[in-house]
Amino acid sequence: MTAHDPRITVGVDGSAGSAAAVAWAARIASLRHLQLKIVHGLQIAGLYYGGGMTGIGAATLFEAVQADGERAVAEARALAASIDEHLVVVTELRNDPPVPTLIEESRHARMLVVGRTGRDGFADMLIGGTAAAVAGHAHCPVAVVRGTLSPGSGPVVVGIDGTPNSEQAVAIAFEEASLRGVPLVAVHAWNDVTYEDAFGSARILTQPESLEEGEERLLGQRLAGWQEKYPDVEIRRLLVRDRPRHALLDLSAEAQLVVVGSRGRGGFTGMLLGSTSQALVQHAGCPVLVVRPEPAA
CATH class of the missing domain: 3.40.50.620 (HUPs)
Structure with missing residues (x-):
């Protein structure tokens, strides 16, 4: 850690x-x-x-x-x-x-x-x-x-959004999965609507097929190197076209731990706990590990 x-x-x-x-x-x-x-x-x-x-x-x-x-x-x-x-x-x-x-x-x-x-x-x-x-x-x-606490059952789940905070969450999630001897489900959720500013103006992204290919590449890049460091960990990649909180909340019902960064991309400066991590802290079906950004050196 x-x-x-x-x-x-x-x-x-x-x-x-x-x-x-x-x-x-x-x-x-x-x-x-x-x-x-x-x-x-x-x-x-x-x-x-x-x-x-x-x-x-x-x-x-x-x-x-x-x-x-x-x-x-x-x-x-x-x-x-x-x-x-x-x-x-x-x-x-x-x-x-x-x-x-x-x-x-x-x-x-x-x-x-x-x-x-x-x-x-x-x-x-x-x-x-x-x-x-x-x-x-x-x-x-x-x-x-949170949750029913079933030691040894279910995978570790990690949410990946492409931010440095997410990278720290991935590192910890691999360590947790390796120590527990369970698979790691790496989740990258996306949709074709992006909010561009603090006032919530949105635009619809075109060519969803090419966008999905890009998101799949992003997921692969974020996992690159970690499987070599933790060869004992079985990795299950999951790319879903949905809000991150929806996908992670659904998976938390069967997981033994969900690991998430404290803030995703596009977060408001004053919200030290982002909307996805807040939703998990409130409603997840298993323990949630919230990873804060490392302090600057």
């Missing part, structure tokens, strides 16, 4: 989604012989506002929040140990909100893992939530754990 510390970091909050993330992260750390770090950020912000709470009342509430965090971390540690008793596990309870805590932790991790939802129960409202915010700003690949 990238030149980060040899650890997998997982954010926990005591929810069912958090438990699934811990189990998945523990398996990944065990497979790679890496350390697992379990992190919980206390939701302290706002405890002292909106009700005139001061003194003993505020201190009692803080103690309750801290105890809740300690319980979440202890449960996560026990779950990780049940998956691999030899796994090296470290924990940290921080007096900072979850999102900035996890983004800071991502500076020192090979991969950051989060669950699909928190305690608030709004399963379909991830835009602006912990998962989307972390995936959009982290300094390392972020896995959002």
Whole structure:
């Protein structure tokens, strides 16, 4: 992957989604012989506002929040140990909100893992939530754990759009497929409508047959060299005339992991998590690994 510390970091909050993330992260750390770090950020912000709470009342509430965090971390540690008793596990309870805590932790991790939802129960409202915010700003690949989690079943799927960010996703996808011993499905989706500016003006491309040939060449170019580096990985190329999010969401129903860049071509500058990766984070049927661009040297 990238030149980060040899650890997998997982954010926990005591929810069912958090438990699934811990189990998945523990398996990944065990497979790679890496350390697992379990992190919980206390939701302290706002405890002292909106009700005139001061003194003993505020201190009692803080103690309750801290105890809740300690319980979440202890449960996560026990779950990780049940998956691999030899796994090296470290924990940290921080007096900072979850999102900035996890983004800071991502500076020192090979991969950051989060669950699909928190305690608030709004399963379909991830835009602006912990998962989307972390995936959009982290300094390392972020896995959002979704789906039924069937270890060892299904291929790894990677979305390819011809951008440098996509190239990084391809590199990680090959590594994941090789480590898991499963095929890699390389998906390049295209259509004959292209949006040329931020106002959404569109034009219809002519000669779709010749366009498809060009897209097929692009897919071949993006995979060139990787099969030589990973001869053990069976590659299945898939060129589809559709929106990328549609194709990847369909494939996620049978995959064990979908790997995607954080932003595709034509993205708006302010949208740090592109529309395709946002759709996958919200609706995919399996864990999604969002690859952020490498920082400039």
